[in-house]
Amino acid sequence: MAGSALRRLMAEYKQLTLNPPEGIIAGPINEENFFEWEALITGPEGTCFEGGVFPAKLVFPSDYPLSPPKMQFTCEMFHPNIYADGRVCISILHAPGDDPMGYESSAERWSPVQSVEKILLSVVSMLAEPNDESGANVDAAKMWREDRNEFNRIAEKIVRKTLGLS
Amino acid sequence: MRAASITFISLALTSAVVGNAFYHKKQFYPSVVYITKSNPSMAVIYIQALVVVVLMGKLMQKVFFGQLRAAEFEHLADRSWYAVTETCLAFTLFRDDFAPRFVAQFILLLFLKAFHWLAEDRVDFMERSPIISWIFHLRVISLMFVLSILDLYFVNHAYESTVSGGASAQIVFGFEYMILLMIVVNIGIKYVLHTIDLNSENPWDNKAVFLLYTEVVMGLFKVVLYFTFLIIMVRIFTLPLFLFRPMYYTLRSFRKAINDVILSRRAIRNMNTLYPDATPEELSAADNVCIICREEMLTASKKLPCNHIFHTSCLRSWFQRQQTCPTCRLNILRIPGERNTAANPAAGAEAQAPHAPDVPPVPHPGLQNPFVNGVFPGMFPFWQQQFNLQPPNPLPNQPHHPPGHPPQQEPSTSSGSASGPQPGLNAMPPPFPPMPPGFGLPFFYPPFPPTPMPPPFGIPPPMPPPGLAHLNDEELQRMECAAREGIAARLQCLQNIQQLLDAAVLLMQQYSNAAATAATNLVHVPLVPQMPTASAAPTAATPTSSTSSSSSNASATIPSSQPSSSTNRNTPANVKTHSSEVPSSSRSEELKASTDVKISPRSEGTPDSTATSSSPSVATGLSREQDEIRRRRLQKFSGNPEPLD
Numbered sequence: 014m015a016g017s018a019l020r021r022l023m024a025e026y027k028q029l030t031l032n033p034p035e036g037i038i039a040g041p042i043n044e045e046n047f048f049e050w051e052a053l054i055t056g057p058e059g060t061c062f063e064g065g066v067f068p069a070k071l072v073f074p075s076d077y078p079l080s081p082p083k084m085q086f087t088c089e090m091f092h093p094n095i096y097a098d099g100r101v102c103i104s105i106l107h108a109p110g111d112d113p114m115g116y117e118s119s120a121e122r123w124s125p126v127q128s129v130e131k132i133l134l135s136v137v138s139m140l141a142e143p144n145d146e147s148g149a150n151v152d153a154a155k156m157w158r159e160d161r162n163e164f165n166r167i168a169e170k171i172v173r174k175t176l177g178l179s
Numbered sequence: 180m181r182a183a184s185i186t187f188i189s190l191a192l193t194s195a196v197v198g199n200a201f202y203h204k205k206q207f208y209p210s211v212v213y214i215t216k217s218n219p220s221m222a223v224i225y226i227q228a229l230v231v232v233v234l235m236g237k238l239m240q241k242v243f244f245g246q247l248r249a250a251e252f253e254h255l256a257d258r259s260w261y262a263v264t265e266t267c268l269a270f271t272l273f274r275d276d277f278a279p280r281f282v283a284q285f286i287l288l289l290f291l292k293a294f295h296w297l298a299e300d301r302v303d304f305m306e307r308s309p310i311i312s313w314i315f316h317l318r319v320i321s322l323m324f325v326l327s328i329l330d331l332y333f334v335n336h337a338y339e340s341t342v343s344g345g346a347s348a349q350i351v352f353g354f355e356y357m358i359l360l361m362i363v364v365n366i367g368i369k370y371v372l373h374t375i376d377l378n379s380e381n382p383w384d385n386k387a388v389f390l391l392y393t394e395v396v397m398g399l400f401k402v403v404l405y406f407t408f409l410i411i412m413v414r415i416f417t418l419p420l421f422l423f424r425p426m427y428y429t430l431r432s433f434r435k436a437i438n439d440v441i442l443s444r445r446a447i448r449n450m451n452t453l454y455p456d457a458t459p460e461e462l463s464a465a466d467n468v469c470i471i472c473r474e475e476m477l478t479a480s481k482k483l484p485c486n487h488i489f490h491t492s493c494l495r496s497w498f499q500r501q502q503t504c505p506t507c508r509l510n511i512l513r514i515p516g517e518r519n520t521a522a523n524p525a526a527g528a529e530a531q532a533p534h535a536p537d538v539p540p541v542p543h544p545g546l547q548n549p550f551v552n553g554v555f556p557g558m559f560p561f562w563q564q565q566f567n568l569q570p571p572n573p574l575p576n577q578p579h580h581p582p583g584h585p586p587q588q589e590p591s592t593s594s595g596s597a598s599g600p601q602p603g604l605n606a607m608p609p610p611f612p613p614m615p616p617g618f619g620l621p622f623f624y625p626p627f628p629p630t631p632m633p634p635p636f637g638i639p640p641p642m643p644p645p646g647l648a649h650l651n652d653e654e655l656q657r658m659e660c661a662a663r664e665g666i667a668a669r670l671q672c673l674q675n676i677q678q679l680l681d682a683a684v685l686l687m688q689q690y691s692n693a694a695a696t697a698a699t700n701l702v703h704v705p706l707v708p709q710m711p712t713a714s715a716a717p718t719a720a721t722p723t724s725s726t727s728s729s730s731s732n733a734s735a736t737i738p739s740s741q742p743s744s745s746t747n748r749n750t751p752a753n754v755k756t757h758s759s760e761v762p763s764s765s766r767s768e769e770l771k772a773s774t775d776v777k778i779s780p781r782s783e784g785t786p787d788s789t790a791t792s793s794s795p796s797v798a799t800g801l802s803r804e805q806d807e808i809r810r811r812r813l814q815k816f817s818g819n820p821e822p823l824d
Binding site for chain 1: 473
């Protein structure tokens with residue numbers, strides 16, 4: 014019998030393949046290693062990221078689901094809650110112990126109830142509604158607050174880039 | 180590409196140097212001497228040697244690992260960097276015997292270290308991949324074998340060279356290889372555990388625990404090794420700077436391992452004590468997928484106070500990290516405490532529940548009852564009630580006792596006996612906790628037919644607490660598990676009774692002594708005339724149905740308590756002070772009861788009398804008319820002093 018983490022990841026993969034949520038594709042990069050996944054997220058409609066397809070990498074710890082995975086966009090991103098290197102900063106990806114921004118209540122943190130699907134859906138909603146209080150990318154947060162047009166322009170540029178149009 | 184060109188250049192340089200030497204010297208030996216004498220040639224040779232070692236390493240890696248994964252490569256690069264820095268630090272320490280041979284040994288050590296790290300990563304990878312081929316096993320096993328042989332050899336080599344040649348840099352090597360050997364052992368244990376897990380049909384829940392303890396034990400070994408080495412190095416050479424980083428990491432991981440073990444143990448303890456197993460009905464009622472592992476729960480599941488159900492093993496690993504419910508984040512550590520304090524009345528009732536039914540320890544209350552009711556009224560509330568309910572109760576002045584009240588007499592009883600100068604009685608245990616009000620009410624017995632006592636202990640069956648509805652499953656289970664406590668309570672109760680009997684006999688003796696010797700002292704005390712005959716006489720003619728079967732047991736129990744009671748004699752003054760502290764009526768009742776105690780074994784022919792006469796003595800918080808009745812009765816008794824005089 015394989016380890017519990019592996020079994021759970023396989024179950025989640027099966028679930029995601031059978032009932033894929035809209036606009037999200039995810040699965041292991043290589044089926045020999047279920048602890049590294051690749052995900053494709055389409056930008057939510059009606060937002061400045063609409064139409065974009067954003068690739069991201071998910072790395073799971075060996076004690077998943079007790080600890081959260083790490084998620085990192087592998088394309089260029091400009092968003093208040095995404096670090097310049099692509100790492101995603103949302104509360105459900107943080108273990109209850111650590112609080113990098115010092116504002117998250119433990120109720121919105123990681124727990125084994127969360128899943129890849131929920132993470133990706135949260136990321137989609139994060140793309141639609143940035144939380145400008147947690148400044149993973151301070152420039153983006155500032156621009157989102159003060160100069161929305163410029164922000165939209167940059168976002169559109171990124172969308173075009175992910176589609177290979179520019 | 181770059182590696183290939185470096186290899187090629189170094190090969191070309193080496194051939195050039197060697198060819199040049201041969202071209203000049205024509206013979207083997209002179210050309211070797213020529214090369215070794217020339218620094219540039221030696222540099223080329225060293226570079227060539229390094230390249231050869233790297234190539235060997237690549238070959239070994241191909242053989243034992245195949246293609247390295249990206250994560251493994253990253254890991255390797257990180258660790259190599261640290262290892263190289265530490266090696267350079269170690270060089271500074273041994274700069275005196277800095278020699279090519281020494282450098283070669285360090286490089287070899289580095290290489291072996293790299294293989295150990297890779298082996299560790301590989302074995303960890305076993306948990307991550309669904310496909311583990313036989314070639315993987317073959318590679319890991321042979322690699323571990325080779326590595327352990329090499330480590331052993333080098334440890335041995337270092338040991339022998341140290342023993343023969345004294346302390347040198349060989350100590351460092353010996354120590355490093357010891358650490359590497361530890362790592363191999365650790366990897367081996369992990370590999371075995373993973374393999375067992377992979378080959379078993381069912382999930383192996385305890386694997387995590389085994390891994391945890393392996394971690395602790397190996398960590399301990401490593402810490403001990405590092406400290407020994409540090410001490411040796413400080414004594415022989417100087418402070419080994421290169422040692423501090425690995426030592427720090429080892430200490431840190433050891434501390435973490437211990438912490439994990441503690442947390443895990445606590446989690447297991449909590450799991451076993453605080454939370455009930457989920458019943459099959461609960462499992463089938465709910466959607467029975469464990470939210471942690473997303474698998475069905477068929478067995479071994481636990482239910483949290485918030486009614487969420489999880490696999491026991493899943494919950495245990497989660498509780499190791501966090502003490503909250505995974506689903507609703509209820510803090511499960513705070514809940515039990517809250518429940519204990521908030522539900523205190525209920526908890527108190529619960530705690531009493533196992534006691535109460537078990538308290539009456541003897542099968543024949545007909546005889547025991549008087550002692551109980553008179554001397555230690557709080558002890559057997561049920562009996563009391565049981566006797567009150569007896570229909571053929573002949574005494575006209577029989578007071579009707581509210582069952583919850585008798586404990587009020589306890590203080591006077593215990594203080595009366597404990598404050599006297601009787602060493603034996605000072606050790607009297609604290610009186611039984613009073614029953615919670617209202618607790619006695621629900622248990623009543625049907626009117627007593629001739630053989631009323633239920634076997635085997637003649638105790639009332641465990642009565643339901645006032646309404647089972649408000650108890651949750653856990654509390655009910657706890658009540659079920661109270662059999663052992665019940666037995667303990669019975670034993671305790673028997674001891675209490677014995678001590679009470681002793682006390683009663685003592686008191687009785689004091690009274691009789693006082694009455695016989697110092698009648699003048701006692702004249703003004705209303706209790707004077709209460710001699711055995713006085714109290715027994717009026718009641719002797721009133722047998723009750725319940726006491727007919729009682730005498731044999733009583734005579735077995737009571738005489739045992741008598742020998743110890745013979746020595747101490749309280750002064751009458753002492754008695755007086757006590758009697759003045761309490762309302763005279765209740766006090767006298769109590770004392771009268773103790774006289775009954777004294778009597779019963781002696782007057783074998785009339786055991787019934789004690790049973791019935793004692794019942795009035797329990798009364799305390801009573802209505803006025805009951806008080807009135809008792810007072811009249813007292814007067815009757817005290818007005819009958821003839822036998823005394």
